[in-house]
Amino acid sequence: MTKLLYIAPRDFPRRVANRVQTIKMAEAFAKHAEVTLMVSKLHTSIEELWEYYDVKTPFKIKVIGEPFIGPQSAYSLIPSLIEILRLKPDILYFREELIGWMISWFKRDYIYEMLDLIPRYQRYYPRLVRKSKRTITISEGLKHTAVNAGLDSSKIEIRPDAVDLDAFGINTTKQEARSFLGLDKNTKLVIYSGRFSSWKGTDTLIQSALYLPKDVKILLVGGFEGEPEKMKRIISHSGVSEKVSVIEFQPHSLIPQYLKAADVLVIPNNAEHQLSVMHTSPLKLFEYMASKRPIVASNLPSIREILDDSSATFVEPGNPQDLAAGIMHAIESKEIKTKIDCAYKIATNNTWEERARMIIESALKH
Known part of the structure; x- marks a missing residue:
């Protein structure tokens, strides 16, 4: 061998x-x-x-x-x-x-x-x-x-x-995942999973809460040393504490449940760092695709290498109002299942x- x-x-x-x-x-x-x-x-x-x-x-x-x-x-x-x-x-x-x-x-x-x-x-x-x-x-x-x-x-x-398709392609409903994790079953839930580094655009995601309806909540899952506390300060200063929550880093084995609990999954990378614009191949992107949930992502070449308009909703990087509009489109669109299916097919080949x-x-x- x-x-x-x-x-x-x-x-x-x-x-x-x-x-x-x-x-x-x-x-x-x-x-x-x-x-x-x-x-x-x-x-x-x-x-x-x-x-x-x-x-x-x-x-x-x-x-x-x-x-x-x-x-x-x-x-x-x-x-x-x-x-x-x-x-x-x-x-x-x-x-x-x-x-x-x-x-x-x-x-x-x-x-x-x-x-x-x-x-x-x-x-x-x-x-x-x-x-x-x-x-x-x-x-x-x-x-x-x-x-x-x-x-x-x-x-x-x-x-x-x-992606590990067996782990992230689990046959779990949104309500089952929320019950397992103890999350509210009656809100629209936007989830981001990963690090909270500046180029990841989590500050833009927090600001987007200002433009979202009251029944749409944002959940940030992850962060490294000191990052969750920094996000909580930004959330407080932005006046969106009732709409944005942080759950600190979880074992990787639990992430599939969080992604399944979402109504929308987001990749809000900014356009100020070459790693974000050109070089990255985000693990979360492939995990999102395998989870069969709508994806809203920054319109960047690095993301466009994997997804296109048939598989994701793209928004202007660093623009919280456009990000909020993209999130609402993903929640309300009747054609969103087609994008979900296209994204999942890409995941099966990766x-x-x-x-x-x-x-x-x-x-x-x-």
Whole structure:
């Protein structure tokens, strides 16, 4: 069986999407290969980790520890090289620029997944891409930026993020989900799931409450350290405390229930950050599509790579009044089911398992 070593010197679990992506890709790889995931630290038992991320296909995890002082990437180099020599993997996979750049001096023909072009790592990218067997980008916009920066186009292939269809395509009604979560069954509920970073547009979503009817409520689910408190302050200062609520970060295994509880799901990304406009491939977007709920999204190239007017309602980024109008259109439109069905069909073609299969096939072919 194909051996795959995934080097991810980070701690797990954490309240960020990149940890979800790492675990779900490792699980998907495990359906096609013998997988070892190398991490720096676990905050839970293995069994609790599987439950937290709703992992149904387990894989091996090797914990290498964290340094008392100095960067994690430098500390991880020797354990990574030892594991490479011990396992002799057919496929070596990583997403970390610094550890990848160091490994590239000892081994080539790895798979490098590029999530963004970070200025402080600018000098590392040419070698990272050149020495790779394949470099994966999550969006057409990111590949375009990488090629314009002089990176080798022939090495780069696009694989957008994906979804666990079994987890998010559950056959649960809106009322069942609200009963399970203890949410009000008598309001129209607009839900956002994820981080509350500035470029995510959650401030625009909060302001949109000023233009929504009283029976339409907004629920923000997620956030990282300090973000929920910041959102609560913005909500209070905006005078919409009765219409907007925050539920702090939930285990990923619970997110399908929240999405099923919604009347509308929103991606209000702003247009002030290149990551938002061109580079991102939001995990929540694919989870929304699989949940069979109407989607209202900012009209940005990164979102348009996946959805179009037949599968989502698009609004002007950073415009709370237009966002509110889009939300009401999604609630009231008689044609919205057609968009829901189109979005779900796209989700069925973008599963973690299919993404993993295509990456493995490409790696073994080249």
